[in-house]
Amino acid sequence: MMKQLQGKSGASVFQYALLPQAPLPAVTIADPGKATLLIDQTYEKKSQVDLTEGDAVQTGQKLAPFKDSEAYVISSVTGKVSAIYPYPGDFGKNFTAFDIEVAADDVAPAVEDLEPTMASLRTYLVDAPGKPALDLLGDPTRPIHTIVVSGVDTDLLVASNQYVVRTEIDAIAKGIEILKAASGVETIAIAVPRDLIAGFGHTGADELKAVSLDYPSGQPKLILYHAFGIEVPAGKTCADMGYAFFSAESVANIGKTYETGQVPVEKMVTLIDKQGQVKVVAARLGTPVAAILGAAGIQTGDRDRLILGGPMTGTALYDAKQVVRADTDAIMVQDAADVTLVSDYSCINCGECVRSCPTRIQVNMLVRFLEAGQYEDGAELYDLHSCVDCGLCSYVCVARIPIYQYIRLAKYELARVNAVAEAPDEQ
């Protein structure tokens, strides 16, 4: 399960796993019984929304129920609204949840007014499965000259994007065509795992880039660094450098939308069971994790760990009622016996993290600042913003310090402080 190799400097490295030569068809989990749709808006009172309990919705129907916002969600099922309630997300985000009681018949009318324009893409596909990064395009202060269609997954064992590039290449080609027409971006590149590079001549992409299988080469900043020769300055994003990353799945779904006239509602999700076995399934957006696990026959027990995402960068869930979202690439279940916990030792300066860091950060020094809450010094002196969020430092930590958690927290806190500092005075 954990394919561990010795790296050049003696540090442990991992490799991304390739799916079997001909990936098995994804198992479709289409009948969630109840789906929960989420809109990125805070829900305070009933009068905010036009939708009420009992309203009927159809698959593919656009719901923009807020009176003072254009935020919307595409219903992934046909049925009746059964509940509306506030839904807390990670890092203090607030969503509004709409529970839909699924009806027996699935009705999916086609969308009529599709045009190959950004406006049209934004109207229907902001939350399409794979989460196309539409908000990066069309910002005059930050022009994009290259769209990178990423056919690799960032985390280990996760194979959703890889599955899509290997099975839906025609849809990707169509999506590239639409994206090019709509965005006017000069170059579209496609990045695929190095070992799969043969056979991508006909996607309509201008450039084809091979990505190494060594973890964490699938991280966008490292793709830019190794495949494009672009070093993103610390604190800047890939978009600041003119590169917008789109997951292969999101591009395929753009293609499918324009091919069929229907907005796709199925997300490719990699299921990782307790033995580390990987299976790609297609699940309607809004399907509760519990329903997917049940359909796949994966049992969970007390003190197991349930993770949205992969083993290195995912998010642990506190219950199985959470749902599949546009960017849910994987669901992982870890047996209670395999759960490792952090310790309260301080850093012993063994240097394993320094030798495993793909961006050459002095993690041993950085973590000393972060433990003390000195986030700004950590960023200035020890390169916090060079971090690409791979989690290898925590993986190898002898003292079992939650280093990656400190780093995420520091980045979050600094972003919050900067946002306050840069916000115009509201007086």
Place this chain on the structure above:
Amino acid sequence: MSSKKMFIVSHAPFWHNGSNIPERCYGMIWAAMPAVALGIVQYGMPAVGVVCLAIATAVLAEWLMNRATKRTITITDGNAALLGLLFAMLVPATTPWWVVMVGTLLTVIIGLHIFGGLGANPFHPVAVSMMMLTVSWPAFMDFNAALVNYELSFNAVYPLTLAKNLGTAAVADFTTLDLLLGRQVGGIGSTFGLGLIGGGLYLMAKRYIRWEICLSFLASIFITALIFHMAAPDRFAGPLFHLLTGYTLVAAFFLLPESSSSPVNFIPMLIYGAGAGFLTILIRNIGSYHDGVLLAVLLMNIVNPLLDKIRPKALGKVA
């Protein structure tokens, strides 16, 4: 009671390579065992007494300091026991019980805990306490005086004393094989060359210590001693003699690569090891101490933070 399933929630990553601190400490204790075993064979029950007393005192001191600083009790992680054992390895088998206790207390309390405990010590705790003892009670740290009543099958004069006072000819009797097999006087666990090298190879293979530090130290000892030897063959002993006598090997594998007091980047590790080797020979050959290893370790510990400023440029670092 609620029948609801409870999941464990924590932060990514959810995998760990399984390494941990107790494994490291006990690994180092095992690696030291061959050398300690030969010391016990040579010096008998007094050596057993010193080793046991040192370990017991170290663990007790760790417990007291954990209590005093209101921290988790960490006596079972092996670090205190390792420090006690390392201290015992460096002293003569006849060291009085109170010197052993004072030395071990200094190791754990002054060397380690007043700096903040494991990971926070700027110097190797054992090097600190040994130097304090050397300065305070030089008589007890003198191997010639301490081991005068032993009937040993080999030359019972400390080889470094001979080399220092009488030059190369005086140590001609010590063959490399003798030194490798521990046929020399010295600390309980610091004379058995083969045992220490074996333990060191094990530690490097398990990656509990950094090979860059050990090898650059040994290479530097060899080269520096060779230069001295070539300059004045009569006065200065050859490089192999220096590699296999005194605390050279114990320092190479157990003192110098101690995590907290040594650098982590490649080039700094090489400088650190090489600097310690150079200083060792300098002190041995033209300094006033017979064995300069502990001083060299302490001096390089001091420059460690500076050395680690030599580091590769992080990805995307601007200027």
